[in-house]
Amino acid sequence: MTDLSQKLREFFMVPNFEECEKILCVQPHPDDADISMGATVSKLSEKGVKVYYLTVTDGGAGSQDQKIVGQRLSEIRKSEQQNAARILGVHELIWLDFEDLGDYTIEQVRTKTAEYIRKIKPDIVFTVDPFLVYEVHPDHIKTGMGASQATSLYRLPKVCPGTTDHEVKAISFFNTAFPNTFYEIEQRHLEKKLLAIAQHRSQFDEKSLQMLSFYLTERAKYNEKLVEAFKVLPPTMLHVMPEAVKF
Numbered sequence: 001m002t003d004l005s006q007k008l009r010e011f012f013m014v015p016n017f018e019e020c021e022k023i024l025c026v027q028p029h030p031d032d033a034d035i036s037m038g039a040t041v042s043k044l045s046e047k048g049v050k051v052y053y054l055t056v057t058d059g060g061a062g063s064q065d066q067k068i069v070g071q072r073l074s075e076i077r078k079s080e081q082q083n084a085a086r087i088l089g090v091h092e093l094i095w096l097d098f099e100d101l102g103d104y105t106i107e108q109v110r111t112k113t114a115e116y117i118r119k120i121k122p123d124i125v126f127t128v129d130p131f132l133v134y135e136v137h138p139d140h141i142k143t144g145m146g147a148s149q150a151t152s153l154y155r156l157p158k159v160c161p162g163t164t165d166h167e168v169k170a171i172s173f174f175n176t177a178f179p180n181t182f183y184e185i186e187q188r189h190l191e192k193k194l195l196a197i198a199q200h201r202s203q204f205d206e207k208s209l210q211m212l213s214f215y216l217t218e219r220a221k222y223n224e225k226l227v228e229a230f231k232v233l234p235p236t237m238l239h240v241m242p243e244a245v246k247f
């Protein structure tokens, strides 16, 4: 961390996750937040934080089986997400219903997310890191970028008509290659996360579920603790600040 990044860290106070009243998790597909931050969701909801999931796509492209893709798969995935959300204690599920792998734009995601930021008034917006090196999935790139732009610009009437006095205190990227925050979880939160992921039966057969459980359990181990890793930034740093890289 450069000196300036360190100084900025002292200057911009980013909130502790547990101090939040509400958080908004913007995910491309039903299952992404469960996989990437499910244990954090479980722990925070246990502590009384209200967790909202905003799912950008309808999930209708997530199968190689031609017979179920589209509307039918979308319905299955929504009910899987509801079951998983119940296990993790998610407060509310919101669906933008853009077509999975469809031709919607970053600007559309930005507008809709900004509307929900104004409405829900979250302390922190969580989303996939759109700057993840080698990420190619268009839904992930558009969701991460649209949610980041919304977090930076939601106050502007051009983005969202009217005014707001709400202040989002931070954006927190999951699936990041540049974590700066390692949120400690307990074994029981990890177990709930794995149970939640297992609800997404249309996505994982027994073998891939085992592999994913192994991977996520290994990924959670950090300095003798269990954690989920995030890159947390004050929203101000989402524009013209190269120090964000090392923040």
Ligand SMILES: [Zn+2]
Binding pocket: 028, 029, 032, 140
């Ligand atoms: Zn996804």
